[in-house]
Amino acid sequence: MVKIIKPGFYTNIQDLGRHGFQHYGVPISGAMDQNASQLANALLNNNRKDAVMELTMTGPSLQFYKNANICVCGADMTPKLNDRLISMNSVIPIKKGDILSFGKLNSGFRAYLAISGGFQTVEIMNSRSMFDNISTETKLLKNDEINYLEHQEPSIRPNSKIRQGVFSHESDSIDVFKGPEFEFLSRSQRDVLSFQKFTVSKYNNRMAYQLEERLQNIIKPIITSMVLPGTVQLTPSGQLIILMRDCQTTGGYPRILQLSDSAINKMAQKTTSNYFRFKLIDDTFLTVVE
Amino acid sequence: MKHFSLRYKTYGEHSILIEWPQEINELILADILRFKSAIIDSNAYENVQLNHAYTSLLLVFNAWTVSVEEEILKLKALYGKIIIPNNSTFTIWNVPVCYSDEFALDLETVALEKKISKNDLIKLHSDPLYTVYFIGFLPGFLYLGGLRDQLHTPRKTEPRMSVDKGAVAIGGGQTGIYPTQSPGGWHIIGNSPLRFFNAHSIIPCFAKAGDKIKFVPISLIKYNEIKILVDADDYEIESEVRDG
Numbered sequence: 001m002v003k004i005i006k007p008g009f010y011t012n013i014q015d016l017g018r019h020g021f022q023h024y025g026v027p028i029s030g031a032m033d034q035n036a037s038q039l040a041n042a043l044l045n046n047n048r049k050d051a052v053m054e055l056t057m058t059g060p061s062l063q064f065y066k067n068a069n070i071c072v073c074g075a076d077m078t079p080k081l082n083d084r085l086i087s088m089n090s091v092i093p094i095k096k097g098d099i100l101s102f103g104k105l106n107s108g109f110r111a112y113l114a115i116s117g118g119f120q121t122v123e124i125m126n127s128r129s130m131f132d133n134i135s136t137e138t139k140l141l142k143n144d145e146i147n148y149l150e151h152q153e154p155s156i157r158p159n160s161k162i163r164q165g166v167f168s169h170e171s172d173s174i175d176v177f178k179g180p181e182f183e184f185l186s187r188s189q190r191d192v193l194s195f196q197k198f199t200v201s202k203y204n205n206r207m208a209y210q211l212e213e214r215l216q217n218i219i220k221p222i223i224t225s226m227v228l229p230g231t232v233q234l235t236p237s238g239q240l241i242i243l244m245r246d247c248q249t250t251g252g253y254p255r256i257l258q259l260s261d262s263a264i265n266k267m268a269q270k271t272t273s274n275y276f277r278f279k280l281i282d283d284t285f286l287t288v289v290e
Numbered sequence: 291m292k293h294f295s296l297r298y299k300t301y302g303e304h305s306i307l308i309e310w311p312q313e314i315n316e317l318i319l320a321d322i323l324r325f326k327s328a329i330i331d332s333n334a335y336e337n338v339q340l341n342h343a344y345t346s347l348l349l350v351f352n353a354w355t356v357s358v359e360e361e362i363l364k365l366k367a368l369y370g371k372i373i374i375p376n377n378s379t380f381t382i383w384n385v386p387v388c389y390s391d392e393f394a395l396d397l398e399t400v401a402l403e404k405k406i407s408k409n410d411l412i413k414l415h416s417d418p419l420y421t422v423y424f425i426g427f428l429p430g431f432l433y434l435g436g437l438r439d440q441l442h443t444p445r446k447t448e449p450r451m452s453v454d455k456g457a458v459a460i461g462g463g464q465t466g467i468y469p470t471q472s473p474g475g476w477h478i479i480g481n482s483p484l485r486f487f488n489a490h491s492i493i494p495c496f497a498k499a500g501d502k503i504k505f506v507p508i509s510l511i512k513y514n515e516i517k518i519l520v521d522a523d524d525y526e527i528e529s530e531v532r533d534g
Contacts, residue, residue, distance in 0.1 A: 022341045022350075024487070024494045025429045124489050133429065133470045134489045180299055180307055223312055224426065224433065226341050226348040228302055250343050250426030250433075258302040 001065050002115075004144045008060035008102070011140045013119055015051040018127040018134075022249045028229060029129040030245050032206060032268035033110050034261075036074030040114035043071045043091055050118025051128040053140070055111040057271070059102025060140065062113075064094050068151040069116040075108025075269060108269040117149035131246060172276040175263045179231060181254035184219045193257065193278055198240070202272045206246040209267060214238035219254040227251040230259035242267060293369065294321055298362045301348065306361060308347040314435060319423055320378075322347050323500050328372050334364065342499065343424050344433070377533060382419060382502040384528040385467070385482055387458050388513040389415075393481035400443055400460070400477050414438050415465065415479060416505040422497050430469030430487025430495050434503060437465045449475030456481045458505070480505075483517040484527060496527055 004011070014037065017030025031037035037052045053060075059077040070092050072079045079086050080101050086092050094100070100113070121128045124135055132138050140146070185193070192215055203210040217238045226249060227233070233241045233253035242259065243251075244267070257278060259267065270276065294310050301307040308325070310318045322342050329335055329349070337352040351361070389397060389412045401411045420434040427433075437460065445461045453459070453474035458467050461476030468474060469486035482505075488494055497503065508516070519525035 020339050021494070022339060023425060023499075025425045025427060025431050026489075026494070125494070133487075177300070177302055180301055180309075223314060223344045225343045225346050226307070226426075228305065228348075228350070230302060248427055249341065250424070261303055 001145045001147045002119075003063045003065065004060055004140050004142055004146075005063055005099070006061035006101075007140055007142050007144075008055055009058040010056035011060045012054050012130045012138065013051050013121050013135075013140070013146070014054045014129045015049055015118075015127055017129050017245065018125045018131075021125050022226075025249050026125060026134070027131065027246050027249060029127065029131045029206075031112060031129075032245055033074055033112070033265045035265040036110070036269075037112040037114070039089065040071040040073040040112045041118075043073075043089065044069055044114050044116050046114060046116065046118055050114070051121060052115075053113040053119060053146075055102065055113060057105060057109060059111060061099065061101040064098050064100070065096055066148070066150045067093070067095055068148055069093050070100070071114045072111055073114070074111040076106040077111050078103035078106065079111075109271045110268055115148045116151040120147040120149065173279045174266060174276045175260040175281055176232065176257040176278045177260065177281055179255035179257045180225070181219060181222060181234075182256050184254065185256055186218060189215055189218075194280055195277075197275050197277055199275045200270050200272055204270075204272060206244055208244055208247055209242040209270070211240040211242070213240065215240060217254075219256075221252055222254055224250050224252045225255075227255060228258065230261070230264045231255045232257035232259070244268070293372070294318065296366075296369065298365065300358055304351045306349045306351075306358065306365070308349075308365070310345045312345050314344045314423070316421055316435070318345060319421065319435075319500065324372055324374070325369055328368055329365070332368060334368075341424075343426060379531050380500060380502055380534050382504055382530050382532060383497050384504050384506050385484060386508045386512070386516055387416065387480040387482045387505045388508050388510055389458075389480040390510045390513075392510060393454075393457070394479050396446075396459075396477035397479045400441075400479065403443070404440065406440075411441070411479070412507055414441055415460070416507050420465070420503040420505075422499055422501045422503060424499050425495055425497075428469055428472060428487075429489070432466060432486070432495075432497055432503065434465055437463055439463075441465070443477055445475040446477065449473055450478075453478060454481060456483060456486075458482055481513070483513050483520055484525075485520055 014031040017028040018026055031054055040052060041050050072088050082099055130138050199212040201210045201212045215238050217234050217236055227243055229243055229245050229247055231243045234256050235253050297309040299307045326340055339350040341348045397408055401408045418436045420436040423433045423435050425432055441460055442463045443460050451473055453468050453472055455471045457478045458480040459476035459478045467482055467486055
């Protein structure tokens with residue numbers, strides 16, 4: 001197992017989330033940046049559904065009690081093994097007793113630590129993703145112990161490595177589709193959405209990212225309907241809210257835009273004061289009337 | 291009874307949203323549930339997650355096997371073939387609620403504002419058979435229809451930071467039960483000892499869309515008795531099946 005020596009800002013276990021329970025009001029959850037979490041799993045030849053550790057802003061200090069291979073992807077939090085800098089996006093063998101720690105955040109906001117075979121925490125409703133009132137914990141605390149499978153040293157040492165630049169999360173362009181209520185926006189509102197620079201406010205977490213800038217709202221409230229992670233809501237007071245992985249399954253605010261899957265992953269690497277622009281992809285939007 | 295005029299929209303990269311006319315009523319709910327069943331029964335949609343709300347149905351695909359236009363045509367064809375049955379049955383769940391002062395934090399204020407007695411308020415709240423429209427907002431939060439007009443009360447201007455698990459409340463034109471402790475802006479008029487969501491159970495919520503809920507007023511003593519049984523996984527919720 002691995003022991004948490006220092007928990008870091010907000011470290012938790014995530015996988016691809018709980019699918020198929022939304023009709024009970026259960027959020028999907030799952031890793032915020034699934035591009036990074038899945039890269040880490042892929043480099044270790046893990047199953048896609050294997051659980052990873054999601055690190056937020058400052059990384060934890062961890063001590064490993066069994067041999068394994070690990071991989072760190074996503075934000076660069078200066079990962080170190082036994083105080084020596086290690087490469088991101090590479091398979092790193094670890095031995096019993098090794099300590100993994102993190103330092104300065106150089107880019108991005110969330111990093112993912114994958115381990116060979118995945119972290120072996122309890123599955124609840126088909127997922128290991130932590131979520132309030134479903135898992136017993138919502139984040140990892142000091143002295144917590146997480147199990148993983150012992151890794152037998154392979155005869156061929158994998159040298160897989162990906163250059164970080166290929167998966168840049170620093171792009172400030174966020175791809176969006178028209179949301180179900182986009183049609184009710186005025187011409188000028190649509191222009192603002194397309195051309196204005198938007199800033200992430202201090203109100204951002206795994207459930208939602210509120211934006212600083214407001215958009216004058218002329219759309220009346222909708223009858224409570226379904227929402228998805230990546231849905232951009234417009235509140236009566238003109239607030240823009242981007243729903244993220246832990247968002248509720250239903251909502252009563254107009255859904256004006258919908259982030260693409262990769263855009264949600266990019267947004268997950270942003271934090272307070274980061275800015276971006278929406279890029280509208282409208283060729284796949286379709287309305288068919290009976 | 292004819293079918294409704296529906297709109298099919300794409301929603302993000304791999305979802306289809308089907309919208310009914312924007313009104314909250316049981317005819318639309320029944321139609322949504324029929325379409326949902328038809329989609330599940332058709333077996334043509336293996337890796338699809340379905341969810342619905344008052345006036346819409348959402349299909350989330352893992353990936354498109356055919357084009358989205360073809361998926362929509364398939365759905366339209368399926369909808370056209372749905373047979374509306376002459377009769378149906380529904381389940382009524384008896385949900386015990388204690389309206390005592392210990393739990394009913396806002397009962398007195400709301401009764402005063404409506405110029406009715408506390409007992410009249412309790413009667414108005416517990417008389418109707420409420421329809422479960424869908425589950426959302428929180429795991430196990432039942433969206434109920436059927437609150438008497440007299441009891442419609444605007445949400446509190448200042449929500450509470452914490453509402454107790456099991457709190458029975460009124461907000462706007464709706465009533466509901468908080469399945470877990472949560473912040474809340476509705477007026478609390480009682481508490482139910484039942485478990486409305488259990489992540490470890492094969493059936494996480496006992497009630498489903500289309501079911502009915504009957505609030506049954508109980509004493510504080512009875513509340514405590516039921517609570518002990520619920521916590522020990524030993525309580526069987528009373529229900530009956532009726533012809534609709």
